[in-house]
Amino acid sequence: MGQVTATAEKTFGSEPGKVFEALSDYRGTRSKVLTEHFSEYEVREGGQGEGTVVHWRLQATSKRVRDCLMSVTVPRERTLVETDANSSMVTTWTVSPSGAGSRVQVTTTWKGAGGIGGFFEKTFAPKGLQRIYDAQLAKLETELAA
Numbered sequence: 001m002g003q004v005t006a007t008a009e010k011t012f013g014s015e016p017g018k019v020f021e022a023l024s025d026y027r028g029t030r031s032k033v034l035t036e037h038f039s040e041y042e043v044r045e046g047g048q049g050e051g052t053v054v055h056w057r058l059q060a061t062s063k064r065v066r067d068c069l070m071s072v073t074v075p076r077e078r079t080l081v082e083t084d085a086n087s088s089m090v091t092t093w094t095v096s097p098s099g100a101g102s103r104v105q106v107t108t109t110w111k112g113a114g115g116i117g118g119f120f121e122k123t124f125a126p127k128g129l130q131r132i133y134d135a136q137l138a139k140l141e142t143e144l145a146a
Helices: 016-024 115-145
Strands: 003-012 038-045 053-059 065-076 079-084 090-098 101-111
Touching: 003 115, 016 079, 016 090, 016 101, 016 115, 101 115
Parallel strands: none
Antiparallel strands: 003 101, 038 053, 053 065, 065 079, 079 090, 090 101
16 A cells, blocks of 8 residues: 545635635635535534534545545644544645735645555546645635635
């Protein structure tokens, strides 16, 4: 088993604090920026940043569905870490200054399968997840402009 990593990033015209606040809002903004790949979204505890527990089902492909129960921590300023209780998946959202605006980078890592299945997972899964994150970041841009 090797580690699999998927990354996406986008630059926004909004200042970092505003972007981080929106990303931390699991009861509001985050539910609005989900794509059709997500279902059964439910905030189970908290709802704003640190201490939030949120559930969703992520269907990355027609055959690949993950039942995710994410616990949110904020280990440093403008960084959200979502750790899945049901797998080795960890997603980190980092907001940093970029010119007059900000840049958001989202990185997900998990322990991939071994053998030939692991080869295909490591080859194709990151691009698929990157497309999902690109769509979420585009929807976040729309929400920030509203």
